[in-house]
Every structure is written in C-alpha cells, then in structure tokens.
Amino acid sequence: MVAVLFTVAACDNDLDQFPTIDAxxxxxTSFGEVLNAAYYYHESAATPMAIMGxxxxxxxxxxxxxxxxxxxxxxxxxxxxLVGQFFRPFYSSLYKSILSANNVIENSTNATQxxxxxxxxxxxxxxLVQVFGDxxxxxxxxxxxxxxxLLARQRAADVYxxxxxxxxxxxxxxxxxxxxxxxxxSQIAAQGMLGKVYMHLSNFNSAEPLLADVINGAxxxxxxxxxxxADIFGxxxxxxxxxxxxxxxxxxxxxxxxxxxxxxxxxxGFPGWFSGGDTKSLEPLDSDLIAAFDAVASDTLPSGDIRxxxxxxxxxxxxxxxxxxxxxxxxxxxADVILLYAEALNENGSSAGDVLGLLDPIRxxxxxxxxxxxxxxxxxxxxxxxQDERRLELAFEGQRWFDLVRTGTVDAEMGETINANYHLxxxxxxEVLASDGVITQNAGY
Numbered sequence: 001m002v003a004v005l006f007t008v009a010a011c012d013n014d015l016d017q018f019p020t021i022d023a024x025x026x027x028x029t030s031f032g033e034v035l036n037a038a039y040y041y042h043e044s045a046a047t048p049m050a051i052m053g054x055x056x057x058x059x060x061x062x063x064x065x066x067x068x069x070x071x072x073x074x075x076x077x078x079x080x081x082l083v084g085q086f087f088r089p090f091y092s093s094l095y096k097s098i099l100s101a102n103n104v105i106e107n108s109t110n111a112t113q114x115x116x117x118x119x120x121x122x123x124x125x126x127x128l129v130q131v132f133g134d135x136x137x138x139x140x141x142x143x144x145x146x147x148x149x150l151l152a153r154q155r156a157a158d159v160y161x162x163x164x165x166x167x168x169x170x171x172x173x174x175x176x177x178x179x180x181x182x183x184x185x186s187q188i189a190a191q192g193m194l195g196k197v198y199m200h201l202s203n204f205n206s207a208e209p210l211l212a213d214v215i216n217g218a219x220x221x222x223x224x225x226x227x228x229x230a231d232i233f234g235x236x237x238x239x240x241x242x243x244x245x246x247x248x249x250x251x252x253x254x255x256x257x258x259x260x261x262x263x264x265x266x267x268x269g270f271p272g273w274f275s276g277g278d279t280k281s282l283e284p285l286d287s288d289l290i291a292a293f294d295a296v297a298s299d300t301l302p303s304g305d306i307r308x309x310x311x312x313x314x315x316x317x318x319x320x321x322x323x324x325x326x327x328x329x330x331x332x333x334x335a336d337v338i339l340l341y342a343e344a345l346n347e348n349g350s351s352a353g354d355v356l357g358l359l360d361p362i363r364x365x366x367x368x369x370x371x372x373x374x375x376x377x378x379x380x381x382x383x384x385x386x387q388d389e390r391r392l393e394l395a396f397e398g399q400r401w402f403d404l405v406r407t408g409t410v411d412a413e414m415g416e417t418i419n420a421n422y423h424l425x426x427x428x429x430x431e432v433l434a435s436d437g438v439i440t441q442n443a444g445y
Contacts (some may be wrong), residue, residue, distance in 0.1 A: 003031035028112045031108040038100035038120045039183070042255040043264055044093035045127060048086040048328035050270035051424060052131060053398030055281075058288040058414060060273075060319065060396070064280040072239055073418040078426035078445040085267050088428040090131065093264060094124040095138070103141040115174025119185035119193070122167035123331070129156045129164070130402050138165060151438045154241060160201060168194035177221040181247050183328075188214055188221045189253040192337045199340050200406045204347040211341035214252070214334075223334055226250045229365055230310045232333065246328040250335065254328040271327055274319035274396050283317035290314060292391055297409050299368045306367040311395050321396045330397055339390050346382045355382050359389055366393070419444060 054060045055070045062068045069076035097120055104117035116164050123374045128135045134153040143150055154162075171190035179186040192214045198207035218224060225230050232250050247254065257269070268278040276282045289312065297304035311321045342358040352373035360370045376382050390403055405423045421444030 031104045031110070031113055034100050034103050035113050035116055035120075038058060038097045038104065038117060039256070039262075041093045041097035041100065041264070042120070042123070043257055043261075043329075044089045046255050046257065047265055047267070047270040047273065048090035049127060049131075049394070049398045051086055051273060051331070052090075054396055055273075055284070056425075057288050057404060058398050059391075060281070060289075061286045062281045063283065065405060067280045071341060071418075073422040074345065075445050077422070078429070078441075082199075083087035083426065083428050083430075087131075087425055089265055089267075091128070091428050091431065094128055095136075097121075097124045098138060099141065106141045111174050115171045115190075115391050116179070116185045118167040118174065119190050122164045122171065122190075122197075123193060125159055125164050125167075126193070127198075129159050130200065130405075131425050132427055133442060137155055139319075141161070148435055151435045153439060157365050160197065162264055164197055165194065168197065180221055180223070180252075181249075183247060183254065183256045186221075188217055188223065189332060191217075192252050192332050194198075195337065195344075196340060198432045199344065200402075202347075202406070204344045206406060207340070208344040211337055211344060215341060218334060222249055223252065224249045225361055225365060227365070228298065229307050232330075233321055234327065235237035246326070250333045251328075251330055252332040252334065252337070254330045257326065257328050259296060270329065271322040271324060274322055276316060276318040285312055285314070285317040285319060287324045292388070295388075296368060296392070300432050304367070305392060307392055307395075311392075319396050336390075336397075336399070338362060339386055339393065343383065343386050346379055346386065348377075352377055352379075352382050356385065359386070362389065362393060374396055421445075 007422040008339045051070070055062060062070055066076065066081055069079060069082060101121040101124070104113050105121070108114055108117070125135070125137075133156050135156070136151050136161060137154045138150070168190050171185060172187055172194065175185060175187040177186045177188050178184075180188070191210050195207045195210035195214065197244050198210065199203070214223075226248055231245055232248060234245055246256075257263075263269075272278050273281055274284065276284055293305055293308045293312065299305070306354060312318065313320045338358055339362070342355050345358070346355045356373050356376060357369045363370060371385055373382075376385050387403065387407060387409070391400060394400070410423060411417050421442065424442050426445040427439060427441050429441070432441050
C-alpha cells in the first residue's frame, strides 16, 4: 500500500474515521465528527506506547519469542510480528489522527475545535518523535498524493520547533478548561504537555513556568491529587463506591477507551499485557521493579510504599495497576506534572529543600516519609531521588523508557551499554517500501 499519510488522504469519500463521515471532506460544514476521529485514533496508540515505555525498560518483560526482543537492544525488534502488533498500528493511527486534525484546522471556523485539533496534532507528533525520532510531517488536509518527496523524514528538532511547540502554544491560547472531566483537550492540559515537551528537550527554563502554571492553576481548574493512590486507576464504575474514576480530578488528559466503542487496535490491550493476560507474557513483572520497591520498604512502617500493593503482584509476577477493558489511557496527570516541575527546578538551581518539598504530597499519599534535604544535598542526589520517585509513581504508564532516554540514564539504569540507535524504535517496513525508500529506516534496523 501507499504510505499511511497518503493512503488516508487519498480517500475522498471515506476518511476512515470513527464515527463514519458520509459526506465528502470538501462539502463538510460541521467538523465535530472529524475532530472526534482525531481523538479516536489515539486509542490504537495506547497499548503500543505502554509496551514501548515499560517492556523496553526494566519494569516489564516478555516470555515468548520474538517478544523478548524488547529486552535485546539489536535489530531483532524489527521482526514482522512485533512491527505488525505494535509499531505499525502506532504509526498509522497517529497519522490518521494528524490528517483528521489538519482537516479541522484548515476548515473549521470554530476556534475551540481548532484549538483541540492543534492539541491533538501536537500530541500525535510528540509521540511519534519520542518513538521514531525523525518523522514525516504533513500539515495539510489534502497533501499531493503524487509527490512522494513530501514523505521524507524531517529532523526531530524541526518537528518540535515547527509543529509540536507552536501547536501546543496555539492550543493554550484557544482553549479554556471546560473540557476537563469530559475527555476533551483543555488549556491546562496543553500547558502541561508543552512543559513536558520542553523537559524532553532539556529546555528547563522554558518548562519551569509552564509546569508552575499547571500547579498554580490546578485548584481553580478542579485538578487535585487523588487522596488514595488506587483511585487514580480502574475502569468505569470500578471505585469502591461504584462511581467512575476514569476522568478523576488528577487526570489532565486521557485517551478514552470503552468496550462500547469498536476498537481499532486488534490485539491484547495494555491492561492484559501488564496483568499477564497474554500468553506471550504470562509473568511479565521484571524483578528490577520489585527491587525498586524493596529499596523504599523501610521508609515508613509497617507497610512501606502502599503503591506497591496497587502496582505489582509478586505472587503471580504481574502488574495490577490497571482496571478492565474500560480503563482509559492516562496521557498526563498532576503527579507527573509535579515531578517534572521538581526536576526543572532542580536543573535550574533551586535549593534541595524547595525541590524535595514538592514531592511530599506524592510521598505522603504513598505512605512514605518526606525526603531529607540535609541528606540529599546535591543536585545529582536530588535528581536521582526524583527519577526514583517517577519510576514508582508512574510504573506501567508508558513513561519509564522515555524518561531514561531523555535523562541520558539508559546505560546506568539498564546495567549495560546500549547503542543509541536502539533508544528509538523501527519504522514499519511497509512504510519504507511503499514510499520507494523516501522514508528511511532508523539506523540499526
């Protein structure tokens, strides 16, 4: 087939969106359904992102070949089964989301719709560059399908500067916070995501004020840490009182998943992978994550970190953080923002006391004592404490591998020297072939 970018664009009568759009794109006057499609396509990226973030790192592992290639840092990861199950759905669904967003951006006269579309386009490209590095850029609702040169991959730095950052900035300007609690993009979510983008670029000066804006504006927006760690997770109706917690007040943005909506991802969902529900990973828990929880077991008595019991099941060697098939995929929550803000402050020279104090609400919720700035009294020690906290707080949320890459700690944390080629993942071969080689493969694959 032609590369995904052009395959979707070339379908004049069917944008391959959910829900189905019967009218031709050129005749549309209402773009609500097109915008919903841009949201919907992120559903197919959720499980691949989870697998890449945790199974590539030292939180989870695979049992059955060729899946243990996630723990081998060589060309094996480009094997057909893995590409078809993870990288191709991730790649194609995000470009479909981008095309839908482009349609809204170019044609809708509703400023809020355009702001949401800018948010989703930025989020799509942010995911793509984290996973693949340099990527094809399409900012048109109707790219020239005959010009394959448009498929050439653009430098990741340019994608950040020319697309991701300005799109999130535009979303901040266009949106308010009325979308919170409804699954829609919001101003505060755009601020948080842009702050996270700057953290991935090690631009701590730009990240700090954006992350501060989220924390300072959380109260007014109705955003707050959940009192109980377990109440962040679980599907609809799975809280102890039977209420919904998919869109609880800690969540700034999540990709909506539901058994009532046809899934575009045709394989085991992320809750099943973490819980050992797939035969390729019956006992997926990595002993290194158990050791990380062991390391804080004496921080408070009698139980140590209460996140442990809500995250891992050592008896079955599985993860148990997520609920059932109605569990949404959390893209950004307040604890993540607080930890990123602490990291930015530390990188920008704030005192250990000021930085570590930000972690107190997260650690108190986990049943842990505050960290002592008299002991953790250097930026290096504080930085390591923050990363250790991120690992335990955000385990199985698709963060770990990308945190290691962005902080330059892959080798130290994985305990081996890993060629930087394998910090990225393989471009689906089908895209390389369909583009007649215009789209190039990542080095090492």
